[in-house]
Amino acid sequence: MSTLEIKDLHVSIVTDQGVKAILKGVTLTINTGETHAIMGPNGSGKSTLAATIAGHPRYTVDSGSITLDGEDVLAMSVDQRARAGLFLAMQYPVEIPGVTMTNFLRTAKTAIDGEAPKLRTWTKDVKAAMAQLRIEPEFAERNVNEGFSGGEKKRHEILQLELLNPKFAILDETDSGLDVDALKVVSEGVNRTIEAGGLGTMLITHYTRILRYIKPDFVHVFVDGAIAEQGGPELADRLEAEGYDRFQVEETATA
Template sequence: MSTVESSTLEIRDLHVTVETEQGTKEILRGVTLTINSGETHAIMGPNGSGKSTLAYSIAGHPKYTITSGTVTLNGEDVLEMSVDERARAGLFLAMQYPVEVPGVTVSNFLRTAKTAIDGEAPKLRTWVKDLKQSMSDLKMDAAVAERGVNEGFSGGEKKRHEILQMELLKPKIAILDETDSGLDVDALRIVSEGVNRAKESTGAGVLLITHYTRILRYIKPDFVHVFVDGKIAEEGGPELADRLEAEGYDRFQSANATS
């Protein structure tokens, strides 16, 4: 990890809208956040607070419209980049609901992605070895490599597959969108260990989006941001997560309701 240069993802006053049947709705209302290599930031918040919107907006999902603000990675304008350019620049989004791509095998998909990210095909022998090792670390059956991408995967398999990609694609900044949702304790531990391993080996910065504090027992955050109504309501260190665990989000939601 000594070879990894330091990276910074900077989000400045980000405003994002989405089209709904009721018209245009503003979801993000001025988000400012800086993530550096090696740091783990937890974004916590109630449902509907805009956590996932933040993740998808950074990744470039066409459903979301950026109305103002900036996102830069090492000074480069991320918002000017296409979805695949963002990934090649070093951003990674582990999705809450990974998409099935029938008929495209996991091994073909991973090799194609790795080739795209690195700009050259991986050396076959080390690639096969790395893939096997990472799958085995994540307690994934080797046969999964020959199945279609997420095709018929269980919820746990899908999440492991997301983290497998993080390990192999070695992003500079990884955004994990509710990677803990729908996982039992064993799967949560395996997935969390995978995240920690990937972070350890690449020095990536991690933006961990979660509703629950449970995953924070396995992945230790350096910073905790509480997300309410499309912006950060409170920030602090790991102790803030403990407080949320004890008190829940009520404090923020009632404050919001009276404002």
């Protein structure tokens, strides 16, 4: 079992108005085999947490720690974090003109594993994963995300997840912009990876609809850069019924 541990994490960014604190003391532990849903209103710090774990340079860690099996994640470069077993499915996947999906995926796999995969086995694995995610074969020779629809981009993110097989996946609003059919396909891909290798999952979402397909073990509610409440799957059901209004009221009352 591997453990991703976040302790008393404080993170800020520089804005036109000066330094702004985003995360205000987040503590969270995820073990492989566990699925943690991170929920909360817009601007509560969910995506900041994801980007900080991945090593985005815009975010400054003011205090606290992130460790992976006791190793200091914050001391690692972005590529070192990926090789250590961290994977980020981006909220807004970027286009990479001039780089085909085929080249991108094999280069990434080689970088993660330290050696190139055997071509015959790799080609078979890629085709099988693409078929399961309902990605047409011709997409393999298209440039990464170039001209892709929102749903196609999200499926490509999950294709990477399945092929790279990390220890921990941070899925930043993977459900945004997906219709019901695409949501089911993407969720099935995540579930396959969880079942195959005991993936530790941080699933960031506003809504409970993806949680009907990817069942969380734990739910954490973010409000104003901190965890306001946490519990089991029943907490997501309560959020669907009540929304986030009661947290906003509590935040106003304590301000």
